[in-house]
Amino acid sequence: MIEQIIRFGKVVSTQDKAKELIGEGRPVAVTALSQEKGRGRQGRNWYSPEGGLYVSLLLFPKARVTSIPLLASLTIIRTLEHYGLSNLSIHWPNDVLLKNHKICGVVCERYQDAVICGVGLNVNIEKFIPRLSGATSLRIETGQAFDIDEVLEVFLAKFNDLYEELQLKGLKVKEVLNYISGLGESVEVMTAKGVVQGTVCDIDDDWALLLRDESGIIKKYYYGDVRRLQW
Ligand code: BTN
Numbered sequence: 001m002i003e004q005i006i007r008f009g010k011v012v013s014t015q016d017k018a019k020e021l022i023g024e025g026r027p028v029a030v031t032a033l034s035q036e037k038g039r040g041r042q043g044r045n046w047y048s049p050e051g052g053l054y055v056s057l058l059l060f061p062k063a064r065v066t067s068i069p070l071l072a073s074l075t076i077i078r079t080l081e082h083y084g085l086s087n088l089s090i091h092w093p094n095d096v097l098l099k100n101h102k103i104c105g106v107v108c109e110r111y112q113d114a115v116i117c118g119v120g121l122n123v124n125i126e127k128f129i130p131r132l133s134g135a136t137s138l139r140i141e142t143g144q145a146f147d148i149d150e151v152l153e154v155f156l157a158k159f160n161d162l163y164e165e166l167q168l169k170g171l172k173v174k175e176v177l178n179y180i181s182g183l184g185e186s187v188e189v190m191t192a193k194g195v196v197q198g199t200v201c202d203i204d205d206d207w208a209l210l211l212r213d214e215s216g217i218i219k220k221y222y223y224g225d226v227r228r229l230q231w
Helices: 014-020 065-082 138-142 148-169
Strands: 005-011 028-035 052-059 088-091 095-098 101-111 114-122 186-191 194-203 209-212 218-221 225-228
Touching: 005 014, 014 028, 014 052, 014 101, 014 114, 028 148, 052 148, 065 088, 065 095, 065 101, 065 114, 065 148, 114 138, 114 148, 186 209, 194 218
Parallel strands: 005 028
Antiparallel strands: 028 052, 052 114, 088 095, 095 101, 101 114, 186 194, 186 225, 194 209, 209 218
16 A cells, blocks of 8 residues: 655656665655656656656555556556546556557566556646657646646555555456457567567456467467557
8 A cells, every 4th residue: 555655856767766765665656747767668768748747656565466567557547537538448568548549658667575666647748759649648638737746646546446456355357358459459569588479369367468379379478568460
């Protein structure tokens, strides 16, 4: 359960700030107004001007570490629904899309006995750099400005609910399936070991992606970047 939020102005990355706090041994949320070098997955940068929500959750999970990225994505979906948004989907396991445009990214890093789950949500950003033409924000979609602190409070309350359920009882994957894009589609998964192709058949009980390859063998992936081959 995260009960404390530690706030910064400009930082290099909230992921690093969360690492510095590991000695405290309890879960906290670290947030900043902007990041100089926000980190995305696979060595990418995360565009982090003022106007976004940048938060790193320092967690000491007892169970089901692999489901944390998806748990964070589901929390973002619930948060955006709280604000009346629909047409939301999860691009397994870490991206949340609004009308097929990326509004949020999640990156999880293991560090000693902790997991640092970083979430970047485009809240009040009005314009993206050309490289990010596929991105959107709450502001762009609704025409309104949002109170970022309030969005964070809503997010944390919903995260705590889901996280507690996950730790105590194991969480059912059913709700996530309503939002996963790409079920039944041909995809390419970029894993640490290389690129694999197949058809997405399901999300497993431990929230892994099940992929059927050309020879019909079903394999399980916990991490990776998924790219659709057909639209
Ligand atoms: C991705 O889509 O590649 C994941 C992006 C995650 C960005 C967040 S913003 C808060 C936290 N601090 C970082 O440096 N990265 C994560």
